[in-house]
Amino acid sequence: MRYACLIYYHPQTLFGGSPQANAALAECAGYDEVLKASGHFVTAEALVLPEEAMTLQVRDGKMSAVDGPFMETKEVLGGIIVIEARDLNEAVRVASGHPLATIGHIEVRPVVDFSRPRPVL
Amino acid sequence: MSAAGTPACLETVYRTEGRRVLATLIRLLGGFDAAEEALHEAFAAAAERWPRDGLPANPYSWLVSAGRFRTIDRWRREARLAGALPELLALSEQTAEPIAPEDIADDELRLIFVCCHPALAPDARIALTLREVAGLTTEEIARAYLTPAPTIAQRIVRAKARIRDEAIPYEVPDRSALPARLESALQVIYLIFNEGYAATQGPSLMRAGLCAEAIRLGRLVVDLLDQSEAHGLLALMLLHEARRATRVDANGDLVLLEDQDRSLWDGGLISEANGFIGRALASRQAGPYILQAAIASIHAEAASTADTDWSQIVALYDVLGRVAPSPVVTLNRAAALGMRDGPRAGLVAIEDVMAQGSLDGYHLAHAARADMQRRLGLTEAARASYLRALELARQPAERRFIILRLGQV
Numbered sequence: 001m002r003y004a005c006l007i008y009y010h011p012q013t014l015f016g017g018s019p020q021a022n023a024a025l026a027e028c029a030g031y032d033e034v035l036k037a038s039g040h041f042v043t044a045e046a047l048v049l050p051e052e053a054m055t056l057q058v059r060d061g062k063m064s065a066v067d068g069p070f071m072e073t074k075e076v077l078g079g080i081i082v083i084e085a086r087d088l089n090e091a092v093r094v095a096s097g098h099p100l101a102t103i104g105h106i107e108v109r110p111v112v113d114f115s116r117p118r119p120v121l
Numbered sequence: 122m123s124a125a126g127t128p129a130c131l132e133t134v135y136r137t138e139g140r141r142v143l144a145t146l147i148r149l150l151g152g153f154d155a156a157e158e159a160l161h162e163a164f165a166a167a168a169e170r171w172p173r174d175g176l177p178a179n180p181y182s183w184l185v186s187a188g189r190f191r192t193i194d195r196w197r198r199e200a201r202l203a204g205a206l207p208e209l210l211a212l213s214e215q216t217a218e219p220i221a222p223e224d225i226a227d228d229e230l231r232l233i234f235v236c237c238h239p240a241l242a243p244d245a246r247i248a249l250t251l252r253e254v255a256g257l258t259t260e261e262i263a264r265a266y267l268t269p270a271p272t273i274a275q276r277i278v279r280a281k282a283r284i285r286d287e288a289i290p291y292e293v294p295d296r297s298a299l300p301a302r303l304e305s306a307l308q309v310i311y312l313i314f315n316e317g318y319a320a321t322q323g324p325s326l327m328r329a330g331l332c333a334e335a336i337r338l339g340r341l342v343v344d345l346l347d348q349s350e351a352h353g354l355l356a357l358m359l360l361h362e363a364r365r366a367t368r369v370d371a372n373g374d375l376v377l378l379e380d381q382d383r384s385l386w387d388g389g390l391i392s393e394a395n396g397f398i399g400r401a402l403a404s405r406q407a408g409p410y411i412l413q414a415a416i417a418s419i420h421a422e423a424a425s426t427a428d429t430d431w432s433q434i435v436a437l438y439d440v441l442g443r444v445a446p447s448p449v450v451t452l453n454r455a456a457a458l459g460m461r462d463g464p465r466a467g468l469v470a471i472e473d474v475m476a477q478g479s480l481d482g483y484h485l486a487h488a489a490r491a492d493m494q495r496r497l498g499l500t501e502a503a504r505a506s507y508l509r510a511l512e513l514a515r516q517p518a519e520r521r522f523i524i525l526r527l528g529q530v
Contacts, residue, residue, distance in 0.1 A: 001260070036157075067219045087258035088274040090161075093154060108272070110260075120512070 001043060002111040008081040009104030011049055014078070020103070027099035040094050042082040050076050057082060075104060082111065103105035125176035131168055139164075140334075142184045144228035146236075148291055152254070155503050163188030181225070226341065229254070230293045230306050233338065236280075237305040238289050239527075245280035248273050250309040255334060257316060264515060299346055305433045307354045307410065310338045318365070318412050332362060334478040338374055338486050353410030356397035360417035363390035375522040379426035391421045409445040412437055431461035448479045456489050459496075468493035484513035486521060503530045 014021050028046075035041035056065040081098070085091040088110065095106045124130060142163065146156035163184040177183040218395040228232035251257045259277065265268040283289070294302050317331025339355040367381040399419055401411045416437045423429040438454035459467020471490045481485035491506035504527065511523045 001259075038161065087252075087260055088270050089252065089259045089277050091156070092274060092278065093157065116515075117512070 001091075001113075002085065002086060003083055003085055003088070003095075004040040004071065004109045004111055005082070005083060006082040006107040006109060007098065007100050007104060008107065009078050009100060011078075012073050013101070014049055023117040024039040024099040024103050031085055031098060034097070035081070035094070038094070040083040040085060042084055044079070044081040050095060051076075078104070111120070125171040125174075126240060127172070130171070130176065134167070135164060135185075136256070138181045138184060140254060141181055141225055141452050142188065143253065144232040145185050145225065146188050147232065148228055149185070150192055152215040152285060155192060159188035159192040162182075162191040177460070181250060187358070197390060203294045227293065230341065231291050233306055233309075234293055234302060235284060235289055235291050237302060237309060239305075240278070240304065241280045241283060242288055243305065245276040245283075246305050246311050247312060248276045249280045249311060250306075250314070252277055254309075254338070255313040255316070255331060257313075257331075261316065285418065300348060303342070303346060303348060303351065306342060307350055310342070311354055311358070311410070313338070314361070316356060318361055332358070332365065336362060337401040349404050349409045352409040353399040353408060353412075353414050356394035356414040357410055357417055359390045359397075361420050362415060363387040363421060364392070369518060374525075375518050378420065382467075383424065386421065391418075394418065394421075398516075407440065407444065408494050409441060412441040414443065416441075426460070429460070432458055435461050442482075448474055449483075452480060452486055452489060456492075459493050462491040464496035468497065482513060484515075484519070484523075485511065486509045488526075489530075491526065495526070502530050 010027050015024070032041060032044050035044075050069050051067075053069070054065050054067060056063055057070060058064075079093075079100070083091060083094055083095055088108065091108050091110075095101065098106060100106070139160065143156055143160050146159045146163075147153060148158050149484035150159055160240075166187045169185065171177070218430065232254050233250060236253055237246045242248065248262055249331065251262045252259060259274045260270050263273045279316050293299075314332055317335060335356050336355070339351070339358055343355050363386050366377060366387075367383075367385045370376055377494075394414065395418055399412060402415070416434055419430055419434055419437075432456045435454060438450060438457055442450050442454060452471065455467055455470030455474055459472050465477050468490065471486070471493060474480065475486055487506050487510035491503045491510060494503035494506055507523055507527045507530065511520060511527070514523055516521050
């Protein structure tokens, strides 16, 4: 199964210059290689802060877009890692080794298996 | 077996040896997380080496030593950074003596009993054993339990943290503590069997490997401890196993009890099971497993559905409902009542238990209701119940069966 590990952090904490945050950032640089060596790696991207993002929607066939979102005081989504793991517990164990798990939060989400029924809400 | 190192070969070895390798690695490395990582690394090494060097004579030993040495190597590298080298050198210098077969069985028993330790919450014991001993994924366990996967994952994470924090010993309990710890172990083994018998995931209805694994664990426990319920559980599993070949047809489609070719049932397993039941009933102890085995035995002995002693089955469910009440027991009793007294009585009883609400998400409850409605000619109601069962059913063979029934009403 594939799992997306969504990494959230407070920009102020991560880029605030503390020795702990700087050490975690330094360690991040090589973390793809760790995941490749263990055979879990599928793909990974770090994201630029949301100030440089656009949010769009299409309603009645018309697209509108706004800048942002701006969430100075909230945690932001800062990176995505997709891993291959046997199950949710293995995915959680693998994600718990990520350097940013000590600074922010990592949400582990199973990637949709389209052979299974859609959720009924 | 497929060529060494192919994904199919590794998959087979993972299924047959993975859990035993893990059980031994936990003892050698002293913890679940380290052992799981080592297991992962051992199979990664196998994928690399076996295509070149061929399948080793003893894959179990090969994987244990590969997992162990890779982990110790990694610890050494990390220790060099952390400056804790001497302790780890001592650990890595333990001789890698060959492991005797009885030690492997002991490792598996240790694993069962640590996973079923009373310090863990009952739900957590089951989730942990299903994952670590039986090798189910978190997601499979979640479906077997009608529980969201993150809930199961959390139970497993917490259980492991507890084992680590309380330093629960990795050992088989002594004879005085053993009976008290058995009940949970038996429940877990039965769930493993059920998962194999009606697998919630995968292309084929039955994963014979899981059933065989549960029966193997059942025999292991019976050998270790002469206790009535352990015999009852083993008898129950053997009776299901005796009918396994007739439960699906060549296309992998479900065959109902009434349509199964009874001449193909395994008489050897049935008489072995009856021996266990007789012995347990003679000891005047009627626990839930013995009662369920006695019910299964009545089915196994009958020449046809019509010849089945449904009165006796309803009576046994009555006793079972007192010893171990649960909505599923009530549902099964209701279905048996439908055979004894006709579909009208069956439908009333099924609707009574479903009105309590806890079976809303259980596809077999809707299918049982649909069956009674179908037999009563309540076409529209039967159709609605089958549709609801279909929405909830996961297993492809079960889904095909429900679709077939839908076409008939």
